[in-house]
Amino acid sequence: MGVLKHYRALLPIADKTPDVNLEEGSTPLIYLPRVSSHLGIELYGKFEGCNPSGSFKDRGMVLAVAKALEDGKRAIICASTGNTSASAAAYAASQGIPCFVLLPAGKVALGKLAQALMYGAKVIAVNGNFDRALELAREGAEKTGCAMVNSVNPYRLIGQRSGAWEICDVLGKAPDWHAIPVGNAGNISAYWAGYNEYKKLGKIEALPRMMGFQAEGAAPLVYNKPCPNPETVATAIRIGNPVSAHLARAAVQESGGEFNAVSDEQILEAQRILAAEGGVFAEPASCAPLAGLLKFKREGRLPEGITAVMILTGNGLKDPDTAMSQVGKPIEINDTLEDLMRVLECR
Numbered sequence: 500m501g502v503l504k505h506y507r508a509l510l511p512i513a514d515k516t517p518d519v520n521l522e523e524g525s526t527p528l529i530y531l532p533r534v535s536s537h538l539g540i541e542l543y544g545k546f547e548g549c550n551p552s553g554s555f556k557d558r559g560m561v562l563a564v565a566k567a568l569e570d571g572k573r574a575i576i577c578a579s580t581g582n583t584s585a586s587a588a589a590y591a592a593s594q595g596i597p598c599f600v601l602l603p604a605g606k607v608a609l610g611k612l613a614q615a616l617m618y619g620a621k622v623i624a625v626n627g628n629f630d631r632a633l634e635l636a637r638e639g640a641e642k643t644g645c646a647m648v649n650s651v652n653p654y655r656l657i658g659q660r661s662g663a664w665e666i667c668d669v670l671g672k673a674p675d676w677h678a679i680p681v682g683n684a685g686n687i688s689a690y691w692a693g694y695n696e697y698k699k700l701g702k703i704e705a706l707p708r709m710m711g712f713q714a715e716g717a718a719p720l721v722y723n724k725p726c727p728n729p730e731t732v733a734t735a736i737r738i739g740n741p742v743s744a745h746l747a748r749a750a751v752q753e754s755g756g757e758f759n760a761v762s763d764e765q766i767l768e769a770q771r772i773l774a775a776e777g778g779v780f781a782e783p784a785s786c787a788p789l790a791g792l793l794k795f796k797r798e799g800r801l802p803e804g805i806t807a808v809m810i811l812t813g814n815g816l817k818d819p820d821t822a823m824s825q826v827g828k829p830i831e832i833n834d835t836l837e838d839l840m841r842v843l844e845c846r
């Protein structure tokens with residue numbers, strides 16, 4: 500039914516708020532038996548790749564766009580590592596308003612670029628990194644009166660709380676560990692706020708530990724200093740100066756969690772394991788949490804038997820280039836049964 504309708508009572512929605520809806524949210528919380536037994540825990544993946552634009556960004560974008568329209572804005576603008584632009588462009592298309600997206604030139608996964616262009620956004624490639632594109636977008640919004648729909652827009656994080664509510668509604672409790680990739684640090688902050696709200700409402704008793712995972716080449720929160728030249732294969736978290744760093748630090752501190760860094764190699768290994776042992780194809784950034792859990796397991800720091808939820812933030816289909824560079828080619832045969840029999844080994 501869409502996030503705005505599903506959680507209307509918990510969101511800042513008035514009668515005059517336009518009804519924006521692409522049936523986002525209500526994504527599957529998938530139990531992963533093989534990966535669970537490997538890790539000695541109960542592991543679930545919340546597959547945000549099932550959202551309409553293929554990432555969790557839709558949860559906050561739907562509210563940000565609804566509120567922008569309510570405020571009389573007639574266009575939206577954002578900077579993006581890819582998924583924010585895809586999401587903004589989708590909702591702008593559904594409402595018939597212009598959308599301007601600023602992307603770091605040459606650093607956006609193919610599927611995301613294809614989406615933004617197909618949805619009809621004005622796509623602007625900036626010769627600079629994400630952090631610079633964000634500064635420019637903010638200045639552009641100020642000068643033109645376009646609604647800024649990056650996560651500096653408070654409605655983004657409010658809508659994203661719905662992910663935490665869905666997890667608790669399905670599990671009947673919060674998990675022991677909440678494992679999540681951290682880029683601009685909005686999502687971890689939103690989940691923490693969502694869990695806290697549910698605790699205040701008496702819907703859950705205990706809060707999870709918030710475990711935030713960054714890529715080693717873009718880990719300002721792990722190393723506690725901005726990273727001027729972020730670099731990682733996980734382009735969705737290729738961010739050196741997170742806007743919501745203060746909120747994310749508070750979430751980790753208050754929950755007794757931690758930030759941790761994983762290498763690109765570990766991220767890609769986790770992506771293959773999630774697909775080949777879990778049957779779930781998520782984009783590289785989404786696999787940082789599994790890489791982190793595998794690392795904790797190796798270091799003997801993963802408590803036996805806990806329930807963990809990892810947020811699989813985006814769909815693997817968004818970044819086919821990275822996937823194809825990791826796997827072999829199909830086996831080619833002539834169109835004969837004889838050739839086929841040479842390949843089949845299911846006896």
Ligand SMILES: *Cc1c(COP(=O)(O)O)cnc(C)c1O
Nearest residue numbers: 582682683684685686735812813
């Ligand atoms: C945006 C995004 C992230 C990072 O989320 P933040 O709120 O910026 O920390 C992680 N993974 C994917 C797939 C994303 O699109």
